[in-house]
Amino acid sequence: MPVYKAPVADTSFILHDVLDLSRHADLPGFAEATPDTVAAILEEGAKLTETSFAPVNLSGDQEGCTRHADGRVTTPKGFREAYDAYVQGGWLGLSVPEELGGQGLPSTLNTVMQEFASAANLALAMYPGLTMGAVAALIEHASPEQKARYLPKMVEGTWSGTMNLTEPHCGTDLGLIKTKAVPNGDGSFAITGTKIFISAGEHDLTENIVHLVLARIEGAPQGTKGISLFVVPKVLVNDDGSLGERNGVSCGSLEHKMGIHGNATCVMNYDGATGWLVGEENRGLAAMFVMMNEARLAVGVQGLAVSEVAYQNAVAYARDRLQGRSLTGPKNPDGPADPIIVHPDVRRTLMTIRSINEAARALILRTALESDIAHRSPDAAARQKALDFLGLMTPVVKGVFTDLGFDNAVKAQQMFGGHGYVEEWGMSQFVRDARITMIYEGANGIQAMDLVGRKLAKDGGRAVMTFFGEVEAFCKANASDPAMQPYVGPLGEGLGRLQQATMWFMNNAMAKPDNAGAGATDYMHMFGLVAMGYMWGLMAKAALAKEGEPGMAEKLVVGRFYMERLMPETAAQLARISAGADTTMALAADAF
């Protein structure tokens, strides 16, 4: 069975030594996040995910979810117990405001826990993950009455949440939504339509499921401007909070998917189900975007999470498996062969994954911290700056870390040879599970267009200029430190190329937007490489300050590997972006 050990020490290093959490003690909830509290949360989170989530991951994949004739869906053996342990630990409310039943701690810590849980069991972690997204949308947009009715049970974990966007003919282009909402005359609406790919749409983990549903009110304008958001509980909730009658929503079937078999991906049928408008009429997409942005960051975390657990298993196998001899003479002379970790190509693979994971973790936690600042700071300028960072990095975290997470799972699987291809070892599951993260919550091509088409130019390029300025200042401040040279040298070069690519878009994509579209994916990955490189700069600086302490020498090596082996890709990316769209778009559609 695959192993998993939550990366507590590395997380702690990032939170304290790189991000210096204590600097933000003035933010609500941060004063409570003392080093001791943080340590306790990391330890408890590690224990829960290692001992409750991980042991039912492979079996959950093999068993999958079952839809019964009466429409009920049951999750794999052991999921209920693991979920209950999660609920009992109060993890769902970790960063929810205390007045709504949570603990009010930084959402940065919640992001840490999302990584641990998703690494240990992605399919299972999605259930509470979706609830958290729905909670965030309700906090922001629901009426006080709606909040009172739904939030306490959701924060507790007794009820779960979902997002219902996709329909058979539309996923990316939500303007095409057909599900309709007809006023019942009592303030409620009758919702009718079919939604597909609904994660956790029906299951046996909670007493109720609170669906957030996009639909079109009769007579609403065409396109995205006519879409409203509704709350549609699986079981209607009486005014006293008790459960009433079953609502007119049911799971028509389960999708047969490549992976995340333990998560029930449902076709949901709404047959005049009773729903209530959340927020303003026809402003549903904006409301849903709160949930989607939360979800996009969470999906980026999933990419890292699978990459991390795949890495750990590849390391364990590479230490055990004896095959061939080192190129520099036997390292295990008494054995029949050397462990494969002696081979440079195996090392290169492991170092590549690790150098990405540690930088991705740092960028994710930095982004989560900015989200906390954006939501909690009393200072409007600080909030704005944090929101800028958050908006800029959301597509990068989602698009880059899920692409790389999948690639890394494939690389880790490769270490196992034929054993990686058979299901018993669990490596195939990591690959199959990771694959969905590149697709859901906006396929990665959409993330790239969000970055290039919206985020770059927003507010006159304020967010991107601020970020470039921060990286430039860091490079300059450390330019004369010889120990920092292996980091800030290549980082500065990568940043220069990223700036050139940005300038290229400014000069070439305004008049010809296809030039932006044809370079978007490369640009997103280039942005990710430079942002991760900056994280390595920060981590190297922090490691040098703690030189001699355990793990610090290794940090410096892994960071150097990143600069030598990952950063050079920016040269190829710049060349591809600058090639423009002419050749890409030259063929007629029927010439393919």
Add this chain to the structure above:
Amino acid sequence: MPVYKAPVADTSFILHDVLDLSRHADLPGFAEATPDTVAAILEEGAKLTETSFAPVNLSGDQEGCTRHADGRVTTPKGFREAYDAYVQGGWLGLSVPEELGGQGLPSTLNTVMQEFASAANLALAMYPGLTMGAVAALIEHASPEQKARYLPKMVEGTWSGTMNLTEPHCGTDLGLIKTKAVPNGDGSFAITGTKIFISAGEHDLTENIVHLVLARIEGAPQGTKGISLFVVPKVLVNDDGSLGERNGVSCGSLEHKMGIHGNATCVMNYDGATGWLVGEENRGLAAMFVMMNEARLAVGVQGLAVSEVAYQNAVAYARDRLQGRSLTGPKNPDGPADPIIVHPDVRRTLMTIRSINEAARALILRTALESDIAHRSPDAAARQKALDFLGLMTPVVKGVFTDLGFDNAVKAQQMFGGHGYVEEWGMSQFVRDARITMIYEGANGIQAMDLVGRKLAKDGGRAVMTFFGEVEAFCKANASDPAMQPYVGPLGEGLGRLQQATMWFMNNAMAKPDNAGAGATDYMHMFGLVAMGYMWGLMAKAALAKEGEPGMAEKLVVGRFYMERLMPETAAQLARISAGADTTMALAADAF
């Protein structure tokens, strides 16, 4: 259900206009391969694979193989009928010498058919594919008596073949093989041991299965020098050629794999099974290498094949699926949205896959043609030159085209959004099937080491220098043709970088072999990019000579895309290779 249309026109262009098959009419079998015969073979091959193989691909994946309580294995519904059609078409013997029951045609044409069959149904195509590999090994190493006993039925397709190498504790490192062979005193041996991951080890498609098995004769030297090759039929063959008693070999279980579910991957138990030595005692690895080299090329073909069928389905979906509007204004103004093929990021994806596929097909067929020359030319110098090319390109074709084939299947799947993740559309199957090609017949890291550690330095670098010289001469000969500039310019640059990387190894890897190991995978991919670039140079030249004819303008565009978007990667590869092994190897094994 997924679509498949064999790429007849493109194949024909490569065979006639790029490779000029008619130039080799002096080779045995080539005079018979007239343009008309070749056209008939391509058409028949297309028809068979499109109408018999493709329709049972998705259903074969979903049903899989079944092992019954008595050890029998049955293949999915429809496999038997499709296999019979293949046998009746005489496809197994297409390029086998006429005196052995074949048609004696160029094996280049057999390679074409391997692509069509693997694209249409990889799991099914593997059954006859393995037989062909076993036939090749027997032709080269078996005694006349053994040939007479086994080959006619195998060439006919009534019996199939397998290769039995891997054991639970060894795959790459065959020196660790434990299966033992004890002389029976009558010239035969009793074979005992367990083999795993045996493709087509047991099934219901043929009357008999001829296993080629690596085992160690009692008292043989340790390691690779003590391994012998045996032929072990599932059913013993009487002297008159009729089937006798069941031999002591059986399928213990089927592996639960990520993909190729329609192919029976078996644990094979040898319990004193009767086998006969093939070739010399203790020279089994050398004999098996004939089969492995054939198989490696065939696996490279599989990589291309899955990439091609995945591409075709992505194109079909991208033309149909309406989602969003073109950045340059509606292209389908009367519809609710534009087909996604208008989006530059979708185009970029499709063009990337296509530019790889067409170049891969050209390099594969060029390599197959060299194999024909190596086996059939009366001229020793020509044979030697062809063998050099073959040896050099075998790891490139296997390693690069399976890595890219998998990547391309993933890219094609991405075009489908969520629909790519559900099994009904077949895109998940292409990804899962393609994944094995990176692993079997030598994991791709091994291919890279074969290229860098053995092939480069062999005979004083003769093969690689000849190849570089050929590409250089081509660039020089076309340097003054403005129409060829977009091709030979970037090709020359890529070649220059490849030569620099080669020189770097010469200067840095002799004394420190880890420097070769740490750069091997990048080098292999760089070699592939330059070799494909050279193919694009040749194809552009051929297309320019036929300017105005159908498809030629498109060829020139796709080739330009390759040069603009694929070739720049060589810069990053050179940088990574030149970084050397120091950082890669710096950590202690227990620091991972």
